[in-house]
Amino acid sequence: xxxxxxxxxxxxxxxxxxxxxxxxxxxxxxxxxxxxxxxxxxxxxxxxxxxxxxxxxxxxxxxxxxxxxxxxxxxxxxxxxxxxxxxxxxxxxxxxxxxxxxxxxxxxxxxxxxxxxxxxxxxxxxxxxxxxxxxxxxxxxxxxxxxxxxxxxxxxxxxxxxxxxxxxxxxxxxxxxxxxxxxxxxxxxxxxxxxxxxxxxxxxxxx
Amino acid sequence: xxxxxxxxxxxxxxxxxxxxxxxxxxxxxxxxxxxxxxxxxxxxxxxxxxxxxxxxxxxxxxxxxxxxxxxxxxxxxxxxxxxxxxxxxxxxxxxxxxxxxxxxxxxxxxxxxxxxxxxxxxxxxxxxxxxxxxxxxxxxxxxxxxxxxxxxxxxxxxxxxxxxxxxxxxxxxxxxxxxxxxxxxxxxxxxxxxxxxxxxxxxxxxxxxxxx
Amino acid sequence: xxxxxxxxxxxxxxxxxxxxxxxxxxxxxxxxxxxxxxxxxxxxxxxxxxxxxxxxxxxxxxxxxxxxxxxxxxxxxxxxxxxxxxxxxxxxxxxxxxxxxxxxxxxxxxxxxxxxxxxxxxxxxxxxxxxxxxxxxxxxxxxxxxxxxxxxxxxxxxxxxxxxxxxxxxxxxxxxxxxxxxxxxxxxxxxxxxxxxxxxxxxxxxxxxxxxxxxxxxxx
Numbered sequence: 203x204x205x206x207x208x209x210x211x212x213x214x215x216x217x218x219x220x221x222x223x224x225x226x227x228x229x230x231x232x233x234x235x236x237x238x239x240x241x242x243x244x245x246x247x248x249x250x251x252x253x254x255x256x257x258x259x260x261x262x263x264x265x266x267x268x269x270x271x272x273x274x275x276x277x278x279x280x281x282x283x284x285x286x287x288x289x290x291x292x293x294x295x296x297x298x299x300x301x302x303x304x305x306x307x308x309x310x311x312x313x314x315x316x317x318x319x320x321x322x323x324x325x326x327x328x329x330x331x332x333x334x335x336x337x338x339x340x341x342x343x344x345x346x347x348x349x350x351x352x353x354x355x356x357x358x359x360x361x362x363x364x365x366x367x368x369x370x371x372x373x374x375x376x377x378x379x380x381x382x383x384x385x386x387x388x389x390x391x392x393x394x395x396x397x398x399x400x401x402x403x404x405x406x407x408x409x
Numbered sequence: 410x411x412x413x414x415x416x417x418x419x420x421x422x423x424x425x426x427x428x429x430x431x432x433x434x435x436x437x438x439x440x441x442x443x444x445x446x447x448x449x450x451x452x453x454x455x456x457x458x459x460x461x462x463x464x465x466x467x468x469x470x471x472x473x474x475x476x477x478x479x480x481x482x483x484x485x486x487x488x489x490x491x492x493x494x495x496x497x498x499x500x501x502x503x504x505x506x507x508x509x510x511x512x513x514x515x516x517x518x519x520x521x522x523x524x525x526x527x528x529x530x531x532x533x534x535x536x537x538x539x540x541x542x543x544x545x546x547x548x549x550x551x552x553x554x555x556x557x558x559x560x561x562x563x564x565x566x567x568x569x570x571x572x573x574x575x576x577x578x579x580x581x582x583x584x585x586x587x588x589x590x591x592x593x594x595x596x597x598x599x600x601x602x603x604x605x606x607x608x609x610x611x612x613x614x615x616x617x618x619x620x621x
Numbered sequence: 622x623x624x625x626x627x628x629x630x631x632x633x634x635x636x637x638x639x640x641x642x643x644x645x646x647x648x649x650x651x652x653x654x655x656x657x658x659x660x661x662x663x664x665x666x667x668x669x670x671x672x673x674x675x676x677x678x679x680x681x682x683x684x685x686x687x688x689x690x691x692x693x694x695x696x697x698x699x700x701x702x703x704x705x706x707x708x709x710x711x712x713x714x715x716x717x718x719x720x721x722x723x724x725x726x727x728x729x730x731x732x733x734x735x736x737x738x739x740x741x742x743x744x745x746x747x748x749x750x751x752x753x754x755x756x757x758x759x760x761x762x763x764x765x766x767x768x769x770x771x772x773x774x775x776x777x778x779x780x781x782x783x784x785x786x787x788x789x790x791x792x793x794x795x796x797x798x799x800x801x802x803x804x805x806x807x808x809x810x811x812x813x814x815x816x817x818x819x820x821x822x823x824x825x826x827x828x829x830x831x832x833x834x835x836x837x838x839x840x841x
Contacts, residue, residue, distance in 0.1 A: 375530075
């Protein structure tokens, strides 16, 4: 009786050994097949892929995919650098009127330099400032137009675009923040990081 | 015979375990419940996406925004200071719960008070949220602040932080607040400094009578 | 002669099973009930009578129709008329039929104004342009200040007005209003979609009545 029992147990394990071995693999496959959700719902829904990280002052060229209204992907090139960064005590609205800076906050003035690539101006983009704790600050003031990358007042499809141009932007950050980087993205999830030089940290007198 | 008994025992045990699991594991509603961070007037409540502090509570019969609106009950005005963390945020959840479990949304009448609030990263901002409530809602009322809106059955607030702030209105205080007949100026948006909390007097412009 | 015929029927019946006999009996009973309305379509619950002053349940709301009057415009704010512009009809050849209502939300949550405006209809109301296309649904405003209602707070009575538009030629001293039947769709929703926790307007009249149209000045 006990002999028969052990025999049967052994034969069951032996008989099913390949299926038992396949179980972990099946579990891994099940997880992998659901993993597209991480990509579709998270990775491609935010700035998650750094294309290049460059120090302040160096030009970098990056290639991006932009989608026009017909949803067709199109390639767009961006050649730019973080030219300068400085503290600013004033902020202006789109008509040039001076706006009060919120208490405890300081303006960070950025100069971005661009070159046209293949005669085409830069695509629309998003620029934000990053501090040493990873907090993101949006651009609050633009020197004309609605977007910080194309020539001032121009559009990405402007055939009369200049060969190079500069943009000036202001972000508003708390005085205690230490600005670490400026990030430029064209479409999720790709972005370019420009690291700010320590020497050029904005240091307002009342910090 | 023994084999049959063993099979029966295994089936019964499996069903019992299944029943235990469905009975005692938290259901979907509890798994999806927001993380409620409690606080009270004057305290700063820290959340994943920012922080919020109720700086004061006012009660008004009228609010003067673009138009003047009169409360069906009274306007419970919650003055708050808040700050976005991580990135710029738009806070969609502004609501009041009373001690009967009733929910009140920020009033949308007459361009007076905001229904949602914009927050710049790391910058302290000030706003007022206004709720048209009955008298019975005042004692024990709590203010809720969240990134997501209530949506359908709290769909916008699931699995995320939510601040619930006791407004510390006692029954006696409720009676006092209810009996005053005040008009406050409404700020439909946000400010970078504390708002003016003084009541206003509605004045009829001189041209009005001449026109009539 | 008659006896043999009856005997034939009896013999034929004896050959049938009990089940067949039952079904046959039911069919005969149904045909026999036809002259008394047995084959008529099953009727809906007849609409209840509706009048000024009586409370009617409209989904989550208890609604009392206070009074009705016609006006070129709704005066709007009684508080600061110099600031609130009056609500006027969308076309010159139209008049407003103002139906004053006291609305109580006895639930636990704010309810949408459109739950009410979609449920109350005025016979002969003119259509106006809205987001969903032309609609005869009324506007809902507060009587004291003319501000538009989007949601209605629970726990108290709101003094509101439903603003319908009518041709300016309508001068009848009476108006017929009808209220749609609503059902609450709870957890799980309907089989046709996944929406839940809302009030559904049925294609059925819950109450109907003809009310007196008074003068704008008279307080209800």
